[in-house]
Amino acid sequence: MAAPAPLLHPDPDPSFAELLALRPHLRMDPLAGLMMEEVPLARIAAAHGTPVWAYSAGALRRRLAALQGALKEARLGAQVHFAVKANPNLAVLRLLGQQGAGADVVSEGELRAARAAGIPAAHIVFSGVGKTLAEIRLALAEDIQQINAESAEEVEMISAVATAMGRVARVALRVNPDVDAKTHAKITTGKSENKFGIAIGEAPALYARMSSLPGIQPIGVAVHIGSQITAGVGAYRTAYGHLADLVRTLRAQGLSVERVDCGGGLGIPYRDEPAPSPAALAGAISATLGNLGVELMVEPGRWIAGPAGVLVTSVVLQKLGEARRFVVLDAAMNDLVRPAMYEAWHGIVPVAPADFAAPLAPADIVGPICESGDTFARGRGIPSLAPASLVAILDAGAYGAAMSSTYNSRPLAAEVLVDGDRFALVRERQTQEALLAGQHVPEWLDA
Template sequence: MAERPRDPNTEEMAALPAPAPAGEDPTFAELLALRRQLTMDPAAGLMMEGVALAAIARAHGTPTWVYSAGTLRRRLGLLQGALDDARAKAQVHFAVKANPNLAVLRTLAEAGAGADVVSEGELRLARAAGIAADHIVFSGVGKTLAEIRYALAEGIQQINAESAEEVEMISAIATAMGVEAPVALRVNPDVDAKTHAKITTGKSENKFGIAIGDAPALYARMASLPGIRPVGVAVHIGSQITAGVSAYRIAYGHLADLVRALRAQGLPVERVDCGGGLGIPYRDEPPPAPAALAGAIAATLGNLGVELMVEPGRWISGPAGVLLASVILQKTGAERRFVVVDAAMNDLVRPAMYDAWHGIVPVSPADYVAPIAPCDVVGPICETGDTFTRNRGLPSLDPGSLVAFLDAGAYGASMSSTYNSRPLAAEILVDGDRFAVVRERQTQEALLAGQKLPSWLAGAT
């Protein structure tokens, strides 16, 4: 029997350095100690698994996303193992929105993950990655008619409906197609997950799901409609949840009460979709471990005799990725030093959008041990918001020096854009001592492709 991966949130913690004092950023060594896929080689510099990041930069340039296949597999295995140990065995559906790279999805599919999708595009990617249709859940508050038709034609495992109006849409489409749609009802339990306001999804003022008090009547309505087979209930209370698992326990407790109430009405409930949202430590915050989440599921839902599902995204892929960037120049301003890199907010928007903190580590072994001083790390985009961090301790960095933005494997490339007409960055997958391009860098020509001049401007040059 293969050895189960160790959980970095449990037994490995004893070997780690003490957390940085309150208000102080962790050191480079402390950041790497928590990320076992990254090591500093005294000759080759920062390594991901067995590959030098400097070698990737020489071969493919920057900015470039780099993903660790070993980390993807390991973290999926940790979550699956925690669920099994808690006797809360559940299907794991990776949230494709976190990282829709085809090679990432194939790596997870080969390790047993299904997919949680929120668009036709994500569904097509999941299928192209080899994920079986009956291992795909379609979530999202605004599915179009075309998307529902496509999902039903593919024969996916279930659609998570989020409104009475959507339920009626699904019924009409399925009836016209002559198929039966497996539908779970997503409920909003009005639980505050204590996460960023822009990524909380389980409070009553959020746009997601059905108010839990309205769910019994709507579930009964689903059971009476043609073309719909009610299969269960679903919940998702937010993303990057790090304030313990109490919010999960409360939400899942409400869900368990709902299942019992539905069954008391004679309504069938086969499945409970527990959602995702488990957070990761970007800085030095202690997130809940997978075992804690599994325990919350087992304690509240484990005795209901239902199929269980979870939909992690960030927890699996976030730590697996870095954004590799080159220093363009250092600029000494009137009040501070600016390190200008060739990555920008169009690549990694999280700091600008969420005030998110990402570790930044020099790639060169000499830079890694050089004295540090405060600086602002910024990109070249014409926005003041194109700032990755302020007053971060970094060494003096010459033009061409490399830095790695840590924990960029979730909501990094998937949220990038071509703002300021900047091509999308390349994506690389590392697996042991080998690496390959898994998405080519967008060319300048590709940025123009598809644009056309109207006839009255045909003579323009």
């Protein structure tokens, strides 16, 4: 066998111990192995099989509290609306709602999930560029806090639906400030070529138009410049500065502006990259919008839920290729698509104590799907792992299960919530029978 391919990242990867040190809800027990809070991940795998998602209730609470605390320390009094698209699990939403978080939703399904989880309609914001008439009707029937309109055409739709229903829609206008957040091209949302919002220069005329339409109460403006923003808060400051200028312009025209929705996007360190803190974000908001006398809101998703979750998966086999070693897992890109879609880096840590301490060698860590893109890591240092060995893929609590599919007819994995020394199944593993349910063969094929 030829020598394995070298590690591809120019800098050494963080060690397993270094990865865990930054994630206080995870630790290696010398006997029980990798623990989430006080529960061995091996026990979860034994109870519910693999692959399986595990979420730390303690981490969710701490991270939400840290963000709320930073906003309070900056004397902003801003509302936190969790971006449901990051993790729509009902148990996660219920837990965050109990801690005072509202919900930012982008579909009928997310709105219904937030309500089913107990989040009050008065704490729900509906965003998104393509709301259907049915979704607008539902939002108005539920009397949610506000709808973020993203185009002149959508404003007209909301007006027509609200008028027909005899309702008045509270509407914020989402603007596109043409600010580059320096994030991945597929998750940037604040540049002029992106589909989101209206050009900020066109906002005064459209906001004035909203004030004259029946069924609409303009209540403010909104912005969201991208996801997984790690290049400091400079882009936030620029975008919020443009938003502050817009608020002053609208008020100078005699228009009422009560709220500013600052969006989300605060990044997390998946590897060991620097990432801005909630305090830095709060500082950017305070410096630009803090003296306008408006209600403020933020829409984090990844920052709260990402580090709180892991994907526990089993080794199917090790394959020794001509030039490299492959560790094949029973998880795949249909479970966690981020590495395939965004070239994203996720820490991968052995669960067993002996594997955690064993010598490392480079390997490609892959799934069983018939795609070369079904790869979690290339040239990653990992010990020799026997079949059925467990590994945990870190920082999978956001855009993990939420983006899962049944590609290759693979059932959706189970989800578990850990809280101290307790854990509970919060979403059942999809059955093979459920994969076929709802499909029908036309009669003529059996004729």
